[in-house]
């Protein structure tokens with residue numbers, strides 16, 4: 001196993017910033033949004049996320065929407081910017097898709113526990129499903145700075161739901177693309193080419209971001225190859241800052257005890273082999289503080 | 298009416314034996330134990346930090362999904378996930394006290410014995426400004442019926458908590474609006490020894506997932522909160538203070554702005570709590586303090602206590 005450490009960071013902690021749309025562009029089925037929001041760039045780490053308010057100042061949609069940070073630029077000639085890639089999914093993201101340059105957007109971030117990075121120059125696979133590839137590019141850059149070999153595997157249902165395949169060619173030694181419908185790349189899932197890629201390149205760490213089912217399957221492959229896995233999960237969040245306890249997933253601790261852990265502060269990135277993927281959506285028996293049989297709660 | 302400068306408004310608030318710098322607090326369960334919000338503002342600026350309801354034992358809470366967004370609000374079904382009282386007293390409460398915050402500790406139990414034990418342990422910790430008793434919990438000794446829904450059971454809880462809490466530490470009963478007569482429950486808990494009321498907890502609601510046509514939440518039903526419940530909360534505060542004019546009341550439900558807080562004070566609340574609005578704006582509690590100051594100054598009201606209960610014509614006849 002490779003020893004891994006999160007980077008020491010200064011300055012730290014999230015900010016709340018009244019930002020402004022710099023640009024919004026369509027990319028396949030997604031939107032690439034750049035927001036001028038000072039101070040976030042300096043604090044962001046690969047894998048951290050931002051939470052945006054939606055619907056404007058008199059909106060009845062109170063809860064913020066969470067998005068992985070795709071790219072950041074520290075303040076220069078323009079103010080600092082933060083970029084995200086999103087799918088217009090429900091009412092909040094559909095509203096976001098209508099934003100125009102100069103529109104105000106309120107941003108809280110950066111939030112969450114980022115990807116841990118290896119101390120040694122090892123071979124890494126970065127696996128992204130759909131818009132899940134967005135946070136992997138900044139990670140690839142950091143890993144290359146640490147002299148790690150970077151191999152990317154990007155998958156989606158169809159070509160228009162892939163994000164960043166061209167950019168991946170600059171970011172990684174090798175890029176493998178899969179689509180379920182075979183519209184581009186290998187027909188199938190990201191986990192189809194992954195085992196051979198891992199063997200061929202001696203992969204020691206697998207990073208993944210995408211739907212829960214994909215994270216689970218990627219973790220299985222990584223663990224079977226004796227590799228270390230880092231997964232960025234996506235669980236519904238009400239606050240995004242750790243105060244409400246809505247975003248929990250069952251995670252096994254170093255003491256082998258399962259706890260319902262907040263994915264907004266202790267995640268979104270978890271060691272894949274610690275997450276009880278099959279038990280998400282339940283409180284598994286034996287979880288710390290779970291109701292004991294015969295004792296009504 | 299002369300306008301005042303906002304900084305000249307006196308926001309100090311007295312709630313039974315608790316003296317607060319201002320009447321704005323966090324709502325239980327919406328601020329954890331203050332640590333996360335301290336990244337956005339100094340928790341010592343608040344009138345008080347009301348901590349997430351703590352139980353005797355560690356508790357995992359309910360299965361996910363635990364929330365659903367609803368028009369101007371949300372449903373939650375957290376199931377009181379928490380570390381248990383030992384861990385709370387060892388880490389969370391000392392952290393708040395070290396930052397000079399004023400902690401109001403919310404306690405929750407499944408039996409009278411559990412409430413009594415929590416009251417003793419919390420009440421005997423120096424620095425606790427007050428105890429808030431969350432009685433919206435199933436009574437394991439009474440077929441799982443929620444204490445708050447029965448005036449008799451609610452009163453029993455408050456009686457044991459008051460009995461086992463040291464004098465000088467006020468005990469507030471937090472009531473559920475899901476009852477036929479909130480005045481009846483309020484009168485019962487006051488009679489049992491409570492020093493004041495917190496109105497209101499969430500309303501029970503349901504969300505259906507349009508894709509599956511099944512309930513969205515892991516816990517099936519959930520508690521409704523946010524601006525959607527504000528009129529219900531205002532009504533509860535108004536009814537309770539109309540019937541029990543001398544009782545200190547803390548108003549909570551849908552407060553997002555200083556103007557919202559002012560409405561609660563006018564309805565009879567002596568202090569307010571900000572909950573769900575924090576999820577939209579982590580700085581909401583301190584913003585509400587600032588805005589409340591401005592609202593009072595603009596109306597020439599020099600002291601927050603002058604506005605408490607203004608909405609009651611019988612208590613405050615309109616000046617000629």
Ligand SMILES: Cc1cc2nc3c(=O)[nH]c(=O)nc-3n(C[C@H](O)[C@H](O)[C@H](O)COP(=O)(O)OP(=O)(O)OC[C@H]3O[C@@H](n4cnc5c(N)ncnc54)[C@H](O)[C@@H]3O)c2cc1C
Pocket residue numbers: 049063064065066067068069084085086087088089090091092093094131132134233234235236237238268365366
């Ligand atoms: C850490 C994290 C990173 C994310 N990164 C991205 C990203 O880079 N690009 C992207 O397109 N999407 C991302 N998502 C998902 C994104 O947050 C949801 O698609 C979005 O919240 C949906 O909002 P809506 O108003 O369109 O949908 P609605 O269904 O109307 O949302 C209703 C409520 O449910 C919550 N919600 C609904 N779906 C999700 C979901 N999948 N995950 C979390 N909360 C949800 C919303 O926040 C909102 O509070 C991420 C989620 C998390 C937790």
Ligand SMILES: Cc1cc2nc3c(=O)[nH]c(=O)nc-3n(C[C@H](O)[C@H](O)[C@H](O)COP(=O)(O)O)c2cc1C
Pocket residue numbers: 244324325326327349350373375377403431471497498499520521522523524526549550551552570571572573574
């Ligand atoms: C996520 C969440 C968790 C809550 N947890 C508690 C709790 O532990 N104890 C309690 O007394 N009330 C709890 N509440 C209720 C709030 O304290 C408050 O009474 C209610 O949400 C109405 O106020 P609001 O509209 O400002 O949120 C919770 C509310 C929410 C949204």
Ligand code: FES
Pocket residue numbers: 236237238239240241242243244245246247248262263264265
């Ligand atoms: S979303 Fe509130 S604790 Fe994670």
